[in-house]
Amino acid sequence: MTRYACVTGADRGLGFEIVKQLLAHGYTVFAGRYHTEWTLLDDLSKTYPDRLVAVDLDVSKDASVAQAAAAIRTRTTSLEVLVNNSAITGDNVSTIADPLDFDEMLKVYNVNAVGALRVTNALYPLVAAGTKKLIMNISSEAGSIGSCHRKGWFAYCSSKAALNMMSAITHNNLKEIGGQVILIQPGWMKSWLSGHYRDEAPLTPDIPAAHLIGIIESPEKYKGNSPAYIDYEGNPLPF
């Protein structure tokens, strides 16, 4: 039986590595394409011409999400897993004593929190029709209010906290039909998330991605009343 997955923000970084590893595990993957000049997905589609389906997807825009969902529905009526991975950071320096850019803050919320909910809302019927009924939301330790230590990163941290709450509410729906949401802290990775490549980070994204495939393949042990909020090795974080 064909197993379908969808990953947002899949051009590079963690999203691309999750796509690569889902393909290696036999999934047919709808890979959300946002950064159209980046060609990793094109290169990968040469290896998986039938199972890698790149779909234009800007999670911050209703019309783009609706179009992407319609394109996915022409290929399948169910998804085993939806991975909401897209994110931006916004200003990560200013403290409460500095001028803050509230318009930028709304953009960060719109991608990191509302964007994930927008995609979830559009694809929920397909997830509900899958066997796993699994949504994996890539959060961050930055979204934990219980362990907050930063003096800046207002937009990013609070957008991830909002994502955590949206995940809890979605989980309450999904668990009634045997599904679940899992929130992931993927670790500090080398990526372009901050707008430039962070080579000083200790992890390459393929390492957390390999662990995340393990979690996607056996999500049952993370089932509970609330969504599991775990690091990529499965250790729980405080909400």
Ligand SMILES: NC(=O)c1ccc[n+]([C@@H]2O[C@H](COP(=O)([O-])OP(=O)(O)OC[C@H]3O[C@@H](n4cnc5c(N)ncnc54)[C@H](OP(=O)(O)O)[C@@H]3O)[C@@H](O)[C@H]2O)c1
């Ligand atoms: N890197 C870390 O250390 C770290 C730590 C904790 C959590 N995370 C989380 O891990 C996830 C992956 O991050 P990453 O490090 O792999 O960074 P990344 O390479 O920047 O990945 C994020 C992806 O989302 C895309 N994106 C941005 N705006 C979008 C939009 N409106 N619609 C659709 N896609 C959009 C980005 O495209 P562009 O490249 O064009 O912006 C990029 O492909 C994120 O949720 C992040 O918050 C990362």
